[in-house]
Amino acid sequence: MDEPLRIIGNGTDVPDRDVPDGLTDKDLIELYRWLVLLRTFDERAVALQRQGRIGTYPLYWGEEGTQAGPLYACSDTDWVFPSYRQCAVATLRGAPPSVILGWCRGYGGPAGFYNPRTYRVAPICVPIATHLPHAVGLAWAAKIRGEDTVSLAWIGDGGTSEGDFHEALNFASVFKTATVFVCVNNQWAISTPVTRQMATATVAEKAAAYAMPAERVDGFDPLACYDAARRAVQRAREGGGPSLIEAFCYRLGPHGTADDPRLYRDDREAERWRPLEPVGRMASFLARLGVLDDATRDGIAGEAKDRVAAAVRELEAIEPPGPEVLFDHVYAGERPWSLEEGLRELRALRRREGD
Numbered sequence: 068m069d070e071p072l073r074i075i076g077n078g079t080d081v082p083d084r085d086v087p088d089g090l091t092d093k094d095l096i097e098l099y100r101w102l103v104l105l106r107t108f109d110e111r112a113v114a115l116q117r118q119g120r121i122g123t124y125p126l127y128w129g130e131e132g133t134q135a136g137p138l139y140a141c142s143d144t145d146w147v148f149p150s151y152r153q154c155a156v157a158t159l160r161g162a163p164p165s166v167i168l169g170w171c172r173g174y175g176g177p178a179g180f181y182n183p184r185t186y187r188v189a190p191i192c193v194p195i196a197t198h199l200p201h202a203v204g205l206a207w208a209a210k211i212r213g214e215d216t217v218s219l220a221w222i223g224d225g226g227t228s229e230g231d232f233h234e235a236l237n238f239a240s241v242f243k244t245a246t247v248f249v250c251v252n253n254q255w256a257i258s259t260p261v262t263r264q265m266a267t268a269t270v271a272e273k274a275a276a277y278a279m280p281a282e283r284v285d286g287f288d289p290l291a292c293y294d295a296a297r298r299a300v301q302r303a304r305e306g307g308g309p310s311l312i313e314a315f316c317y318r319l320g321p322h323g324t325a326d327d328p329r330l331y332r333d334d335r336e337a338e339r340w341r342p343l344e345p346v347g348r349m350a351s352f353l354a355r356l357g358v359l360d361d362a363t364r365d366g367i368a369g370e371a372k373d374r375v376a377a378a379v380r381e382l383e384a385i386e387p388p389g390p391e392v393l394f395d396h397v398y399a400g401e402r403p404w405s406l407e408e409g410l411r412e413l414r415a416l417r418r419r420e421g422d
């Protein structure tokens with residue numbers, strides 16, 4: 068089994084490797100800023116859910132490097148396709164964090180959800196793996212038009228059992244689309260461990276069935292995630308076709324805020340992986356390089372905190388709509404009689420309840 072690529076060591080017995088090609092000190096700080104924004108959003112979102120201010124939330128604590136790293140390897144013209152686990156990546160492309168919080172609450176800002184074309188970030192995908200064929204289709208369309216757009220899609224270890232995963236990889240390799248598949252192997256699909264998910268030792272080896280290059284990286288190492296994605300994106304852009312990256316890590320938290328992992332796994336297992344988490348690790352690495360001092364670090368933390376706090380204020384300034392909103396936007400034209408009847412019943416019920 069290939070050892071995952073690791074660039075950031077631990078400052079003691081595991082040595083650091085060189086900073087990947089093409090990354091300046093400014094890039095390293097910017098990537099760190101991205102990691103901190105993701106982390107700050109995630110922690111605040113969990114707190115909001117616990118206070119009943121948003122709905123169930125799929126936290127990604129520890130997986131920030133698998134998101135920020137590959138995104139940093141893309142050009143602004145490339146499209147990315149998140150699953151629920153990457154719900155906040157669009158904020159790294161400038162989408163307002165309040166829109167993502169609105170998604171978690173079930174209703175967003177006055178402008179609704181972000182326009183995917185503005186940020187080249189596809190809608191957050193909850194049905195497992197269904198966004199992969201979309202990512203391939205987008206890259207195929209770009210290829211037909213003679214554009215060099217790359218599409219990058221994230222998928223979990225559990226998602227590799229879906230037909231959509233295999234169909235997407237097959238289509239991408241046959242039609243040589245410019246698609247990068249990033250599989251975040253956090254070793255759990257809710258309560259199913261990866262050993263019950265697949266008989267192969269790695270996700271990466273599945274790529275062989277599609278004659279596709281693959282690479283395993285340490286998913287807790289943002290620079291390793293970046294570096295593998297950079298090579299895959301470049302290959303894709305130059306017409307070399309799709310790649311599969313396995314970002315090997317561990318789901319440090321629960322599956323979501325409605326899950327209690329103590330029911331199916333030993334807490335001590337997560338504790339063993341925790342020291343590898345990417346945000347502190349990147350900060351220590353940058354400090355060892357002499358790129359990040361305490362003042363810059365505090366400044367970045369403060370900036371992220373302020374941005375997320377402002378997003379919460381923006382979100383909560385919006386009056387929640389009533390349940391009637393469920394009947395809007397279901398059909399482009401007129402509502403069928405059955406929905407009209409349902410809406411009438413709901414209104415009558417609400418009148419009786421004095422809403």
Ligand SMILES: Cc1ncc(C[n+]2csc(CCOP(=O)(O)OP(=O)(O)O)c2C)c(N)n1
Nearest residue numbers: 152193194195223224225226253255256257
């Ligand atoms: C098509 C489909 N089937 C089942 C589910 C329910 N479900 C939500 S998350 C999940 C596990 C996914 O695990 P994995 O792909 O490893 O991603 P992770 O949650 O670890 O990021 C399942 C089965 C779903 N959302 N969509």
Ligand SMILES: [Mg+2]
Nearest residue numbers: 223224255256
């Ligand atoms: Mg998983």
